[in-house]
Amino acid sequence: MPIQSNVVMCSCPSPSLVINPDSSSPATLASCSSQAGSTSDSKATDFRPSSETEQNTGQQQTQQPRKKRPQDFKFGKILGEGSFSTVVLAKEVTTGREFAIKILQKRHIVKENKVPYVTRERDVMSRLDHPFFVKLYFTFQDVDKLYFGLSYAKNGELLKYIRKIGSFDETCTRFYTAEIVCALEYLHDKGIIHRDLKPENILLSEDMHIQITDFGTAKVLSSDTRQARANSFVGTAQYVSPELLTEKSACKSSDLWALGCIVYQLVAGLPPFRAGNEYLIFQKIIKLEYDFPEKFFPRAKDLVEKLLVQDPIKRLGCEELGGFGPLKAHSFFDGITWKDLHLQTPPKLTAYLPAMAEDDEEFYGNYDDLLSQFGGMQVALSVSPQTLLTPEPVQPQRSGSNIEQYIHDIDNNSFELDLQFSEEEKRLLLEKQAGGNQWHQFVENNFKILKMGPR
Numbered sequence: 001m002p003i004q005s006n007v008v009m010c011s012c013p014s015p016s017l018v019i020n021p022d023s024s025s026p027a028t029l030a031s032c033s034s035q036a037g038s039t040s041d042s043k044a045t046d047f048r049p050s051s052e053t054e055q056n057t058g059q060q061q062t063q064q065p066r067k068k069r070p071q072d073f074k075f076g077k078i079l080g081e082g083s084f085s086t087v088v089l090a091k092e093v094t095t096g097r098e099f100a101i102k103i104l105q106k107r108h109i110v111k112e113n114k115v116p117y118v119t120r121e122r123d124v125m126s127r128l129d130h131p132f133f134v135k136l137y138f139t140f141q142d143v144d145k146l147y148f149g150l151s152y153a154k155n156g157e158l159l160k161y162i163r164k165i166g167s168f169d170e171t172c173t174r175f176y177t178a179e180i181v182c183a184l185e186y187l188h189d190k191g192i193i194h195r196d197l198k199p200e201n202i203l204l205s206e207d208m209h210i211q212i213t214d215f216g217t218a219k220v221l222s223s224d225t226r227q228a229r230a231n232s233f234v235g236t237a238q239y240v241s242p243e244l245l246t247e248k249s250a251c252k253s254s255d256l257w258a259l260g261c262i263v264y265q266l267v268a269g270l271p272p273f274r275a276g277n278e279y280l281i282f283q284k285i286i287k288l289e290y291d292f293p294e295k296f297f298p299r300a301k302d303l304v305e306k307l308l309v310q311d312p313i314k315r316l317g318c319e320e321l322g323g324f325g326p327l328k329a330h331s332f333f334d335g336i337t338w339k340d341l342h343l344q345t346p347p348k349l350t351a352y353l354p355a356m357a358e359d360d361e362e363f364y365g366n367y368d369d370l371l372s373q374f375g376g377m378q379v380a381l382s383v384s385p386q387t388l389l390t391p392e393p394v395q396p397q398r399s400g401s402n403i404e405q406y407i408h409d410i411d412n413n414s415f416e417l418d419l420q421f422s423e424e425e426k427r428l429l430l431e432k433q434a435g436g437n438q439w440h441q442f443v444e445n446n447f448k449i450l451k452m453g454p455r
Contacts, residue, residue, distance in 0.1 A: 073093065173267055174333060178341060180202065238273055
């Protein structure tokens with residue numbers, strides 16, 4: 001059955017993409033009027049012929065502002081590319097304003113079962129209005145594509161500067177950590193967990209303030225049930241929290257774990273948990289196995305140690321320990337004026353090069369390719385796209401040797417986990433590895449060798 005392109009975007013409080021299963025019938029939506037950002041564009045759209053649409057809307061006494069169209073913009077350079085979207089710099093013809101427009105192919109979204117990812121991002125961003133987050137100003141669409149009009153962070157990813165400079169001095173580390181703390185305090189107060197906080201998802205605006213982006217894997221906690229955890233498995237290997245690996249769930253405190261990893265990386269230049277593949281990284285996280293390089297700032301070290309705690313209810317900043325007040329009162333933030341932080345002038349980025357072991361520099365220096373070397377790893381058969389990134393995934397049925405892979409790519413650096421193997425499944429995995437891989441003798445009878453790529 002061919003994939004249909006009939007996808008529409010709704011702007012209700014819980015917006016969603018509506019896919020018309022029959023291309024011969026027009027896709028329709030109930031009237032929606034909610035707004036995101038500062039524009040007055042309506043985000044409810046349909047695929048009815050223009051004459052029919054005009055006839056229906058003509059009955060309304062108050063004429064709605066015209067929806068934006070691709071022709072309203074001059075598109076420029078590509079700012080970034082994901083697994084199912086491209087972000088392009090665009091200038092609005094009438095106003096000259098610059099936006100980062102995220103373009104998504106409808107057919108690909110449906111084919112790869114990415115509808116929940118897209119709707120989640122749209123839902124979360126429509127709730128946010130804070131200077132430390134990328135802002136969603138408008139959405140529109142044509143027959144083949146969806147368009148998200150986002151604020152343009154001219155200075156790109158924070159990770160770019162970590163790679164370029166090597167690491168940040170204490171003043172820079174303190175300031176940017178404080179901005180991330182303010183952003184998380186706002187986000188958690190909204191009942192939202194980011195779940196994939198990392199330097200790639202922290203952009204820098206024209207005036208070098210942070211703007212956090214990528215909310216496709218975020219989770220909005222239910223207020224009526226006082227839900228405190230999200231039970232889907234998403235994240236990026238180096239920043240994933242131990243509770244995701246052991247309890248199969250994430251909470252607000254999981255973002256604080258990621259904060260600790262980022263603080264460490266700002267000072268040391270590399271994330272704290274590093275290894276040759278994702279499985280070994282997970283093992284280090286579960287064992288809390290990491291070291292500080294020499295000359296790591298003492299107060300920053302103390303902060304990281306209070307964030308990288310196995311028990312999520314014992315992390316500095318968690319609700320059980322008084323929330324963000326005690327975190328902001330940590331001695332590392334001495335000298336920070338928290339009020340109107342977004343109006344302050346950020347410090348000039350200054351390099352600080354802590355002493356690192358030579359073997360660390362040699363083995364981990366090419367961080368750009370750390371995950372790409374292992375992007376094709378799998379345990380057994382690939383899963384179908386339908387199992388990817390559902391809000392509350394149901395564990396798939398397994399039997400015999402038909403064991404589904406336990407790491408599923410979402411994009412180049414993120415993943416979904418399915419770690420609930422039975423003892424029988426583990427035995428089968430070990431037998432397969434022992435009989436078919438020459439390196440099995442070196443991994444202490446564990447299924448650590450997932451798949452060898454080309455050498």
